[in-house]
């Protein structure tokens with residue numbers, strides 16, 4: 001693993017992915033196949049291939065891209081194909097442990113139910129296991145904040161049911177969706193219910209400067225990991241929001257840093273100013289993730305390479321960063337220990 005460029009090193013290095021939404025992680029081959037398949041029965045379905053997230057002017061535009069993808073991933077076969085395609089792609093990028101998240105969907109026109117959605121993803125995970133891919137996969141069920149608190153609670157109940165049924169393969173919940181919509185604080189009882197059921201909670205928080213909801217969630221139902229956290233430390237002094245940073249630091253809540261995603265959705269201007277560095281300098285747990293390899297046209301390896309170039313990381317620094325992310329996974333200690341052994345074998349002996 002010692003020879004070659006930073007890119008080659010980052011590719012060969014074993015890695016963890018903790019922030020990946022199923023429907024934004026397509027590879028172009030699978031997406032094309034899914035579009036072609038759907039357009040045979042529905043002539044209205046087409047994805048503007050020239051449209052890329054690079055054209056986005058703001059976060060709203062990426063939510064429009066998600067709608068296009070959801071048009072073609074609306075039945076059992078599509079969810080299955082996408083799940084398998086996504087897991088294979090991460091495995092090919094030498095990701096050894098993946099927590100894949102997705103919003104279970106109820107789509108009467110195709111017979112899709114929330115429960116079938118999760119079962120289908122699980123079938124994809126098991127079939128990949130049978131292929132002996134060198135990757136461990138766990139699932140998080142996502143709550144879309146654009147939906148009601150009742151639907152959110154249904155998702156938690158579903159996660160509990162599948163956690164028991166799968167012996168922990170469904171390991172927790174994610175809270176996501178358009179951060180401009182609604183108030184995260186309304187979902188606090190749902191987060192508490194998830195915790196009570198022994199589910200882990202990863203929550204998109206402070207993706208936009210919504211300090212009141214951020215503070216309320218951190219005070220009353222602090223998550224086990226924070227997605228993005230872009231504005232956690234970007235508050236105006238004197239407004240009473242300093243506590244946000246204090247809680248995150250004191251409780252050592254790991255942050256899932258998705259650098260390219262944040263640049264492309266324009267909440268961060270350049271890699272150098274990404275909040276990854278703010279938390280890293282404080283020795284706070286921060287994990288390099290993609291958010292969506294398809295929509296943001298990146299890989300976990302590329303994200304590590306961006307970090308290496310921007311923050312001047314040596315190969316050993318990168319390896320330690322990747323190793324440290326094992327501490328932040330939701331799977332049990334036995335899985336963490338197995339992964340740590342795998343990492344030792346890949347330790348870079350050159351500078």
Ligand code: 6MZ
Nearest residue numbers: 021022023024066102103142144176177178
């Ligand atoms: C908030 C996001 C997101 O669940 O259909 N999602 N939520 N912020 C983001 N960053 C820009 N990126 C994706 O995957 C797509 C869904 O994930 C959430 C949104 O709810 C989106 O509809 P699934 O697999």
